[in-house]
Amino acid sequence: MIYLDNGATTFPKPEAVYEAVDFFARHKGVNAGRGAYKSAREATAMIARVKAMLLSLIDAREQAEVAFTPSVTIALNMVINGLKWQAGDVVYVSPYEHNAVLRPLHLLKKRIGIRVLELPLDNDLSIDLNQTAEMFDKEPPKLVCVTAISNVTGYVLPAREIFMLAKEYGAFTLLDGAQAVGLLKIRFGQVRADAVTFAGHKTLYAPFGIAGLYIKNGVDLEEFIVGGNGIKAENPEMPRYMPAKLESASMDSVAIAGLEASLHWLKGVNPWEHEGKLVRQLLGELKQIPEVILYPAPGDDYCQAGVVSFNLKGFRANEVAAILDYKYDIAVRAGHHCAGLIHRHLNNKAFDGTVRISLGMFNTKNDIDKLISGLKSIDRNVLKNIDKDILRGNC
Structure with missing residues (x-):
């Protein structure tokens, strides 16, 4: 199989990740933070070590803390639902946001009455910063959510510039780094985010089951998911301090061991440079096929990550993906990629x-x-040789 769906999850993983997961599951896979015996202490120490590595990865030492979650969707829900909301509060999202952001906000809109507004786009589908400033001035934001990289077009959004505008109004700023942490050189202090979420199984090349968020020092969130975490178990209240108040339930220490291995591996490679060479080749080749309709990221090469969307005249997107799989064993993604807003602007109905x-x-x-x-x-x-259920599928 030729695997070209790394936006969903990177695959395969580095060999060191498989080895670390297997070793830890067989020899150290106990419940961290729940016992005083040697293996539990070692698992707890490993988790602390990985958090320190993650802080170093985006230059966030002494500026932020890390809270682990089972998925980036849960991390985003914890941040969004951890804020104190009132009816009429204004939230801005980029049109490139994933449903992991849009659906929690939609639920708050129904339940509380918050207002969710889209950041404006220029003609080339880049964020229009001048119009953004005007919108913020007319309707000041409580929360601004921006994805670091679009999972549809590969556009690297100007998150820092957007957040700097938002901070003039005291807004909480949330960067969805699912497609970026480990790929982009993010510097926590420069990006002006109060929280940055990450997914281990994507650009960090770790297993499923481990994700989380960076939370700026001094920021306090309300608890959203609560339960046991091995701290003062006789007390029905969660700990009142961050990030412990965000971490309930057993940690997936096996997945975190895989993340530790992937973080070591990432130190010796340059994913941005590697993907950049391939994406330039891909775009150049696709432009030579007359039937191809491209949806590239706006701007120069720096704004284009290794994600490219296109269509083929005369075919539905899912038909192209099904043929590539059936005849050539090439795995691609077709559909709306859990990011429905931007497809309205791409005019690909x-x-x-x-x-x-x-x-x-x-x-x-x-x-x-x-x-x-x-x-x-x-x-x-x-x-005609492909199962009709596959051809009807869309995601």
């Missing part, structure tokens, strides 16, 4: 979304060559 290529450290030039060859020779007659 006739295609039912887009075909998305998302690159990773283990992709090669040869993968791109085979993809392009498959697209150039794609045959609609192949569809």
Whole structure:
């Protein structure tokens, strides 16, 4: 299989990650923070060590703390629901946001009556900072949510510039780093975020089951998910201090061991440079196919991560993905990618979304060559051999 769906999860993982997960599960996979015996102490120490590595990764030492969660969706829910809301509070989101942000906000809109507004786009679908400033002035924000990288077009959003504008009104700023932490060089102090979320299984090349958030020192969130965490178990209240008040339930110490291995591995590679070379090749080749409709990121190369969306004239997005899988064993993503707002601006309703290529450290030039060859020779007659349930699928 040629795997080109790294935006969903990076695959494969570095060999060191598989080895660390296997070793820890077999020899150290006990419940951290729940016992005074040696293995429990070692698991607890490992978790503290990984948090320190994560703080170093985005230059957040002495500026923030890390709270672990089972997924970035839970991390985003904890931040959004951890704020104190009143009816009429204004939230701004970029049109590139994922449903992990949009759906919690939609629920608050229904239950409390908050208002959710979209940041404005320029003609090239970049964020219009001048209009953004005008909107903030007319309707000051309580919360501003921005994804670091679009999981649809690969656009690197101007998060710092947006957050600097938001801070003029005292807004809470939330950066969704699911597609970015480990790939982009994020500096916590410069980006002006109060919280940055991350997903271990994406650009950090760790296993599923470990994610979390960086939370700025001095920021306090209300508890959203509560339960046991091994601290003062006789007290029905969660600890009152951060980040312990955000961490309930047993930690997935096996996944965290895999994250530790991936963080060591990332020190010796440059994913941004590797993906950059491949995405430039991919875009150049796709532009040579007359039937291809491209949806590139606006701006220069710095604004384009290794995620590219396109469509093929005469095919629905899911049909292209199904043929590539069936005939060429090439795995891509088709549909709306859990980010419905931006597809309205891409004007791709006739295609039912887009075909998305998302690159990773283990992709090669040869993968791109085979993809392009498959697209150039794609045959609609192949569809009759593919299960109709697959062709109806969309996500």
